[in-house]
Amino acid sequence: MRKPLENIKIFAERRARVAKALGDSVLICSSPEEYIRNGSVHFPFRQDSNLYYLTGFEEPESVFVFRPGKKPETVLFVRQKDETRETWDGFRFGPEAAQELFGLDAVYPVEEFDKQIVGLLKGADSLYYRQYKNREMDAKIERALQDLRVAQGRTGYGLLAVHDADEFLGEFRVIKGPAELENHRKACQLTSEAHLETMRFTRPGRTERELHGFFIYQIMKRGAAREGYGSIVAGGKNACTLHYVFNDEPLKEGELLLIDAAGEFNYFTSDITRTYPINGKFTDAQAEVYEGVLKIQKSIIDIVRPGVPFMDLHKMAAEQLTDLMLELGLFSGRRDDLIQTNKHRKYYPHGVGHYLGMDVHDAGLYMDKKTQEPRKIEAGMVFTVEPGLYIPANDTDAEAKYRGIGVRIEDNILVTNTGHENMTQACPKEVSDLEAAIGRGSSL
Numbered sequence: 297m298r299k300p301l302e303n304i305k306i307f308a309e310r311r312a313r314v315a316k317a318l319g320d321s322v323l324i325c326s327s328p329e330e331y332i333r334n335g336s337v338h339f340p341f342r343q344d345s346n347l348y349y350l351t352g353f354e355e356p357e358s359v360f361v362f363r364p365g366k367k368p369e370t371v372l373f374v375r376q377k378d379e380t381r382e383t384w385d386g387f388r389f390g391p392e393a394a395q396e397l398f399g400l401d402a403v404y405p406v407e408e409f410d411k412q413i414v415g416l417l418k419g420a421d422s423l424y425y426r427q428y429k430n431r432e433m434d435a436k437i438e439r440a441l442q443d444l445r446v447a448q449g450r451t452g453y454g455l456l457a458v459h460d461a462d463e464f465l466g467e468f469r470v471i472k473g474p475a476e477l478e479n480h481r482k483a484c485q486l487t488s489e490a491h492l493e494t495m496r497f498t499r500p501g502r503t504e505r506e507l508h509g510f511f512i513y514q515i516m517k518r519g520a521a522r523e524g525y526g527s528i529v530a531g532g533k534n535a536c537t538l539h540y541v542f543n544d545e546p547l548k549e550g551e552l553l554l555i556d557a558a559g560e561f562n563y564f565t566s567d568i569t570r571t572y573p574i575n576g577k578f579t580d581a582q583a584e585v586y587e588g589v590l591k592i593q594k595s596i597i598d599i600v601r602p603g604v605p606f607m608d609l610h611k612m613a614a615e616q617l618t619d620l621m622l623e624l625g626l627f628s629g630r631r632d633d634l635i636q637t638n639k640h641r642k643y644y645p646h647g648v649g650h651y652l653g654m655d656v657h658d659a660g661l662y663m664d665k666k667t668q669e670p671r672k673i674e675a676g677m678v679f680t681v682e683p684g685l686y687i688p689a690n691d692t693d694a695e696a697k698y699r700g701i702g703v704r705i706e707d708n709i710l711v712t713n714t715g716h717e718n719m720t721q722a723c724p725k726e727v728s729d730l731e732a733a734i735g736r737g738s739s740l
């Protein structure tokens with residue numbers, strides 16, 4: 297018998313916090329549709345972050361209905377036990393064991409969802425549900441809302457109002473408490489170590505793919521369930537393709553490597569980027585760009601504390617990176633004009649960071665919904681700080697020595713009551729630390 301991944305108390309505590317805000321509304325979250333290729337080959341399944349956040353239940357085809365203050369309050373629909381299917385696809389808890397082991401009020405076979413859902417929605421103030429994640433579930437919910445309206449007879453009541461569950465739960469997920477941070481720290485630690493091992497393994501002649509496979513081995517060896525997102529392993533000018541996906545070229549002498557990769561632990565992911573020379577020694581031009589970006593990244597991290605608008609970090613990155621572009625002679629003119637006309641985006645086309653948690657681009661609002669003002673940083677938030685500079689290989693505006701250099705440095709920052717903690721501090725980024733590690737041989 298498999299067991300829940302974590303102590304189920306964590307999920308009950310989360311539900312208690314969410315219940316207060318939910319009032320008399322009902323919340324539904326369901327598994328994403330399974331991705332099946334060739335009619336039979338299943339791709340690795342990962343539970344929907346919200347469903348996992350509230351239940352700890354990892355199986356596909358599950359639906360969770362949360363009805364605070366009502367009986368039953370926590371209802372989960374799951375796949376039935378099935379000897380044949382379990383021989384092919386592996387263990388299933390089934391309703392009985394799921395109810396007991398996950399501490400839920402009622403657990404039914406998923407086939408009963410259609411029959412039960414109207415009754416479970418009856419008397420609710422509104423429904424929290426995120427559409428367009430699972431089209432089959434969307435159709436079921438749409439039908440349930442219509443059936444519920446009809447079942448109300450001639451009361452004049454309309455359709456139950458539907459609010460976005462992801463936005464609602466995002467405001468809980470954006471602030472990380474001790475249980476979340478334990479997993480998050482572990483993800484950051486194992487990802488930092490995997491990056492260091494990959495640095496030691498790097499040398500000219502190896503390929504991007506070889507390093508990618510090596511990195512995956514390093515995170516999984518340390519307990520990661522999977523990569524937190526599609527890794528980018530980009531040698532030389534490939535680093536200037538922001539979402540480089542091929543990861544299949546040889547690593548060349550004299551070029552840089554940009555690796556943006558992370559492991560996920562108990563549904564929390566890290567998100568680290570490091571850039572370093574494949575042969576272990578920065579050229580002068582590479583060092584100029586690298587040290588420039590590193591200085592900026594550190595100065596942005598330095599100002600992180602509660603009360604600072606997240607937008608200030610974006611602004612600071614744009615300003616300082618544009619100053620660096622001017623120093624490197626990529627542009628002439630005034631910094632503010634370049635930013636105002638968006639010219640700086642030629643070399644820095646992305647934002648400085650994003651919330652991080654169960655999803656790499658994690659849930660949570662960036663603007664205050666009422667005032668439409670940029671949101672201020674709060675204790676318990678985790679986000680990335682990842683400035684970068686990318687000089688295209690064919691950019692005739694740049695001196696030849698800079699062409700094809702792409703640098704991004706990305707760390708994961710936890711906001712504390714008094715400032716911040718860099719959760720990926722253990723991953724080397726100083727020039728001397730990188731040069732001491734690269735190609736020195738991994739301990740595997």
Ligand code: GLY
Binds near residue numbers: 556650656682706
């Ligand atoms: N790895 C995705 C990102 O940095 O946003």
Ligand code: MN
Binds near residue numbers: 567649650680682
């Ligand atoms: Mn990122």
Ligand code: MN
Binds near residue numbers: 569
């Ligand atoms: Mn990243």
